[in-house]
Amino acid sequence: MKILFVLSLFVVSIYGQGLVQILKYNGFTVFAGFLESHPELLSRFTQTNDVTIWAPINSAEVPGSSNGRLRVRDPSPADISLMGSTTGPPPDPNVPSKRKRGAVPPLPPSNFVTLRTFLNDSQYVNLGSDQPGRVVSNYVGGAGVATLQVTSGTGDPVDQVSGPFKYDKGLIYGVTSYFTLPKPLFESLTTVGLTEFRDAIVAQGFKKKLSETPGVTIFAPRHCPDKIDISSHVITNGFLGFLPELYDQSARQNPIKTDSGIPIRVTLKDGVFYVNGVRIIRSNIIVQNGVVYEIEKPLY
Known part of the structure; x- marks a missing residue:
C-alpha cells in the first residue's frame, strides 16, 4: 500500500507539471530549449487547456533547412508555432479541460481530424480573418498498434514515435520531424x-x-x-x-x-x-x- 501511495503521488506530480518540465523529463530537451528561448510562444502554449504539443525528437531537422554545406537552421517562431494545436474553435481559458469534463467524443468515421495550430503569421497563413494555420491528423497502422500521423504544408506527413504524455494543459506526442510550413x-x-x-x-x-x-x-x-x-x-x-x-x-x-x-x-x-x-x-x-x-x- 505504501508503495502504491508513493507511486500515485509521483504520477500526480508528473501530470501536474508544466510543459517544459515534462518535455525534458521525456527526453525532448532540444525542443524544450527552443521553447525556453521563446517565452512568448511558451506562454501561448500554456495559457489555455486541451492543447496538443507535437514535440520533435532531439535529432529532428526543420524541413527545407538543409542545403548542401549550409548549416541546418534552428526552428523559427513560425516553425515552433506550428507544433502546438487544438481541435475545433480556439480554446477558452475559462473553460475546464476536457480531461476534467468526461470522455472525449469518438473519432469520426473518416479517422481524420483537422487541428488548429498556433501559427498566424500572414507569410504562411491566409485562410480568412483570425484563422490560424491548420494541420490534419489521422491514425495509421493496424488495430492495437495504430499511431498518429500529421499532415502539414504541401501534404508532408510526420509520424508519432512516442506518447501521449500528459502535462498540466494537455498532451505531448513525440514526432519524427518539425511540420512543414505552408507555401504559396x-x-x-x-x-x-x-x-x-x-x-x-x-x-x-x-x-x-x-x-x-x-x-x-x-x-x-x-x-x-x-x-x-x-x-x-x-x-x-x-x-x-x-x-x-x-x-x-x-x-x-x-x-x-x-x-x-x-x-x-x-x-x-x-x-x-x-x-x-x-x-x-x-x-x-x-x-x-x-x-x-x-x-x-x-x-x-
Missing part, C-alpha cells in the same frame, strides 16, 4: 508535381484569384485536358475543405458546391476516399491560402 499555392503545386493544373490556372486567368483568395479548396487532376473547367474544380466561397470537413458535409442535404455549381460529395470505400466518384490520390495538401487535393482525373 503555385509553389506548392510545383512541388507536388501538379504542373499541368497549375499551367491551366494561368492559361484561364485564375492565377490571381486562386493565389490571393483566403480559404480556397482545390481539386487538381494530375493530368488535365486542354480545356479543363477550372471553376468546376475549385471552391472559393470561404468553405475551407480539409478532408474531415469535406467528408462530414457530404452527408448533408445541401452539400458544398464548386464555383461552377457542381455539388461535392466525398465517400469512403475500402479505405480509399473519392470525390464525386473520382479517386483522391493525395489529400490535405496544405497551402498558404487553403488546401489542395490531387485527384485521379477531372470531376466531369
Whole structure:
C-alpha cells in the first residue's frame, strides 16, 4: 500500500507539471530549449487547456533547412508555432479541460481530424480573418498498434514515435520531424508535381484569384485536358475543405458546391476516399491560402 501511495503521488506530480518540465523529463530537451528561448510562444502554449504539443525528437531537422554545406537552421517562431494545436474553435481559458469534463467524443468515421495550430503569421497563413494555420491528423497502422500521423504544408506527413504524455494543459506526442510550413499555392503545386493544373490556372486567368483568395479548396487532376473547367474544380466561397470537413458535409442535404455549381460529395470505400466518384490520390495538401487535393482525373 505504501508503495502504491508513493507511486500515485509521483504520477500526480508528473501530470501536474508544466510543459517544459515534462518535455525534458521525456527526453525532448532540444525542443524544450527552443521553447525556453521563446517565452512568448511558451506562454501561448500554456495559457489555455486541451492543447496538443507535437514535440520533435532531439535529432529532428526543420524541413527545407538543409542545403548542401549550409548549416541546418534552428526552428523559427513560425516553425515552433506550428507544433502546438487544438481541435475545433480556439480554446477558452475559462473553460475546464476536457480531461476534467468526461470522455472525449469518438473519432469520426473518416479517422481524420483537422487541428488548429498556433501559427498566424500572414507569410504562411491566409485562410480568412483570425484563422490560424491548420494541420490534419489521422491514425495509421493496424488495430492495437495504430499511431498518429500529421499532415502539414504541401501534404508532408510526420509520424508519432512516442506518447501521449500528459502535462498540466494537455498532451505531448513525440514526432519524427518539425511540420512543414505552408507555401504559396503555385509553389506548392510545383512541388507536388501538379504542373499541368497549375499551367491551366494561368492559361484561364485564375492565377490571381486562386493565389490571393483566403480559404480556397482545390481539386487538381494530375493530368488535365486542354480545356479543363477550372471553376468546376475549385471552391472559393470561404468553405475551407480539409478532408474531415469535406467528408462530414457530404452527408448533408445541401452539400458544398464548386464555383461552377457542381455539388461535392466525398465517400469512403475500402479505405480509399473519392470525390464525386473520382479517386483522391493525395489529400490535405496544405497551402498558404487553403488546401489542395490531387485527384485521379477531372470531376466531369
